[in-house]
Amino acid sequence: MTFFITVLFISLYYVVGQNVDHPRFEYLGSSISDNFEEWRYYASSFPGIWCSAIQDCIDTFGPAGHLVSIETEEEALWINEWLERRGSGGATYWTSGIYVNINSDWMWASGFGKYVNFTAWNSGEPVSLPNNHHRIVLVHRNQFTSGWSAKYDSEIFRYICEVRVRK
Numbered sequence: 001m002t003f004f005i006t007v008l009f010i011s012l013y014y015v016v017g018q019n020v021d022h023p024r025f026e027y028l029g030s031s032i033s034d035n036f037e038e039w040r041y042y043a044s045s046f047p048g049i050w051c052s053a054i055q056d057c058i059d060t061f062g063p064a065g066h067l068v069s070i071e072t073e074e075e076a077l078w079i080n081e082w083l084e085r086r087g088s089g090g091a092t093y094w095t096s097g098i099y100v101n102i103n104s105d106w107m108w109a110s111g112f113g114k115y116v117n118f119t120a121w122n123s124g125e126p127v128s129l130p131n132n133h134h135r136i137v138l139v140h141r142n143q144f145t146s147g148w149s150a151k152y153d154s155e156i157f158r159y160i161c162e163v164r165v166r167k
């Protein structure tokens with residue numbers, strides 16, 4: 001059964017790979033980085049623990065799929081607006097932000113070793129003594145009000161995948 005479901009999803013990936021729609025996810029929008037690639041964003045309509053979220057972005061969208069990294073203010077503003085507009089607002093979503101003990105700093109797990117430089121923490125966040133199990137969630141209230149919190153990776157939230165599409 002699992003095999004057939006896997007085959008189905010792999011087939012769907014190739015059939016609709018260039019289409020924006022995707023089963024199980026809400027398409028949010030895309031940002032064009034240059035003439036050759038664009039990044040498409042998808043919100044899951046179901047929740048999971050952090051490590052199943054990061055895996056599901058890869059399983060669903062292939063190697064070009066990542067759990068979202070919110071690296072600039074512009075990207076944060078787009079995501080806020082899209083969530084509102086697509087009816088996926090008012091929820092909390094996992095990002096790929098992780099706390100790394102050995103560096104004593106926050107990093108983007110999907111960002112190839114990039115530090116979290118742009119931040120949008122909610123007041124009182126992050127926790128004062130984070131550890132390796134803390135992750136960054138985006139708490140979306142509405143288009144104008146959202147911010148990040150630190151949560152344990154074993155908690156259950158929806159998530160946002162970003163998918164790099166070569167044109």
Ligand SMILES: *[C@@H]1O[C@H](CO)[C@@H](O)[C@H](O)[C@H]1NC(C)=O
Nearest residue numbers: 104105106114115116117118
């Ligand atoms: C990002 O943050 C890291 C560590 O906090 C720092 O070493 C690095 O210089 C920063 N990068 C930029 C572009 O500000």
